[in-house]
Amino acid sequence: MVEIKAVLFDFSGTLFRLEEDDSWFHGMEVDDRAVEGHVQAELMRRMTAPTGQHVDMDPQAYHAWVNRDLAPHLHREAYLHVLRESGLADEHAESLYGLLIDPLNWTPYPDTADVLRNLSRQGVKAAVVSNIAFDVRPAFESIGAAEFVDEFVLSFEVGSVKPDAVIFETALTRLGVAPGDAAMVGDSDEADGGARALGCAFALVDPLPTTERPDGLRTALSGFGLQV
Secondary structure (H helix, E strand, O other): OOOOOOEEEEEEEEOOEEEOHHHHHHHEOHHHHHHOOHHHHHHHHHHHHOOOOOOOOOOHHHHHHHHHHHHHHHHHHHHHHHHHOOOOOOHHHHHHHHOOOOHHHEEEEOHHHHHHHHHOOOEEEEEEEOOOOOOOHHHHHHHHHHHHHOEEEEHHHHHOOOOOOOHHHHHHHHHOHHHHHHHEOOOOOOOOHOOOOHHOEEEEEEOOHHHHOOOOOHHHHHHOOOOO
C-alpha cells in the first residue's frame, strides 16, 4: 500500500454540514403552507447539494448557477434564485441565504477535529479543497482545528472548481506532494472524485446528518492505512 503523505478534504457534507435550526424557518411559507418537515428538508438540500440543477433557470440564472462557486456575487445571485423559485418570499430567501454563508452556522462531523489533529501529529498534511464562494476558515477556528489544516484551497480564491484538475493540482503543489502520495475524501463522486484523474486515491463519504455519522472520516482514512 502506498504511504499517504497528504489528505485533501471536501468541506460541505464531508468535514462540516449545514444543519438547520427550526427557528430559521419561523414565519416562512411555501405555497401558503408553513415551511416544515419535508419542505424544510428539501430547501436545505437545494442549498447544499454539490451538483445538480433544482429549479427552472433562464440563461442569466443558469450562468450564475454554473459559476456560483467562482465569485461571491454569482453565488448570491444563484442561491437567491433557487430559493425564490422554490416559493420563498424575497425577505425569507435573503434570510436563509445569510445563514448559509455564515461559516459559524455549519456543524462539524464528530470526528472532524480529532482526525485533522491526528493527521498533523503523524506528519500527514491536510488541505481543504472546496467548491465554495465564502471563507470557511472561521468554521475550523471555532473548533480549534484551523492550525491542523495546512492549506485552504477554495474555488472562489483560486478560480477553479472541482472536478477540474487545476484545483487539485493547486492543492498538491501548495502541499508539495505528488498525486500518487495523496488521497481525496469527499461526498461527491462527480466533483471530489475528479482527483482520481491526477492519480490521487479517493474515498467517498455519505453526507448524513452529523449525529448519524460519528466516525465516517476515520473509516474512510483507514482504507488508506491511516489510523487516526
